[in-house]
Amino acid sequence: MKLQLYVMKTVATRIIGAALILMSILQILDLLDVTTDILDRGLGVAGVFFYAGLRLPRLFEQVAPIAVLAGGLFAFSQLARESAVVAMRASGVSGYRIIGMAIPAVLGVMLLDALCGQVLAPRADPALADWWKNTTPVAERKEVRPRTFRVGADLIMATTASADGRQINAITIFRRNDKGILIEKVESPVARYDGRAWVLDQPKTTRFTGDLAQTSTAASNTWSTALRPNDVQGLLGDDTAPTAASAQRALQDGGSDRPESFYATHLQAAFAGPFVSLVMLLLSAPVALANFRSGQGAILLTGGLAAGLLFLVANGMMTALGESGALSPFLAVWAAPAIFGALAVRTFLALEG
Incomplete structure (x- = not known):
């Protein structure tokens, strides 16, 4: 039990640290654009914090997969460098079990990601848009088009x-x-x-x-x-991604302004989105079995990072194809996670022997 807590704690702290750093960077870049406007409207520092707070759910949704990738790479490379993985495997703990010890940390990220995307962000976005519209000076308000x-x-x-x-x-x-x-x-x-x-x-x-x-x-x-x-x-x-409930209602004549393929793709993406973090953990897992003295660790570390970024690009491209109707919604959403997840498992199996 202590060993499982140690591995899970190591992975969880690295993921949390990566998520906080990435969210802070995105939040700072966002605030650089709007802080002057907020202060000019007389909303003060409280307005800045109010804006930043309502933006947090969307920011976490954006950084969650990359945070898991970065956190997993840092955690597993640390365990490999300290020979902790060698010691665990020598005592009879397989590489599969080591990765299994880290999964609870990723499950927490998946649940929080789903909560932000399906519950918190859909409530925060309209409140932020309404607040921003109501505090805009009359002279700067744009004509509302139907x-x-x-x-x-x-x-x-x-x-x-x-x-x-x-x-x-x-x-x-x-x-x-x-x-x-x-x-x-x-x-x-x-x-x-x-x-x-x-x-x-x-x-x-x-x-x-x-x-x-x-x-x-x-x-x-x-x-x-x-x-x-x-x-x-x-x-x-504002133009935000529909939730699973709103996409389902749009497909059932509940109101739509885009093609049916757009809502069908986002309905699938609502369920597949959290699993992107699990794929990221699998892509970082081979680093745990790397030999850093021979240079293999650097190769796997770089390869894992490159594979994770390539996965995000491929997943985004295929989702766009699904939205336009050029690809089946199910295939557009699930193909990239399945392919990259299988490649990650294959690499891990080869290293595990």
Whole structure:
């Protein structure tokens, strides 16, 4: 038990250290761009910390795989240099078991990565965007342009939405029949979600029948749709990656402004994303069996770092192909982790003998 805790602690501390360093670098670079604007708006140091805090979930999501790679390489190279791996193998501990001792540390990173990507960041991003918009000086505010998206067979055009997605401003609904012909247009200054359905305030409805157009108004009207506040946050908020829930809803006519392949790819990526960290651990694992006196350690250390960076590039390229529909979403998301994971295991097996 003490041996397992020692290995896990060694790997975990290196991963945490790498993550903190990488997040600090990204945070500093980000703050260099916005600190002056925050101070000019009179928000003070508290505004800087508020901005930095809301950015943390996205930053961790970005650095988690690289942190595992760097932490694994540092930890395993240290164990190999100190001959700790030789001592463990001499006492009957296999290389597979040594890597298994480090997996709990990576599982913690995977869980935190999934928590940030699927829970924390989707809540922090709209709050940050709303805060930034509300604190922008009136003279510097840009004209808001309407955005369009699709909900089932209906086409929707709207300008802005509240931070919680429960109110849509200046909404226009274009309803079509099964042949795609426009049959009705509904205009409303505000659409509010009351917890069960959307209520349109002072809607103006125009029905098209052949060459005729009939217009009617009402004090309020209920809009029957599968659209939900979470969908509105993604559609009318900043351009962020959809979560598994929002991607699933978009595929089920819950509101979309991109091709079906885009949401199908991100639905797969939501499940595959945390496993990228596990692949990074496997890519760093061969360093534990390296002989640093013969120069093999330097080669494996460099090779592991290069393989990890190449994996990130390949994974990103294939994901982009999946989003555009040029590649199957499942293949686009899972192919790179499977290939690089298999290569890492093959290299480890060859060194283990």
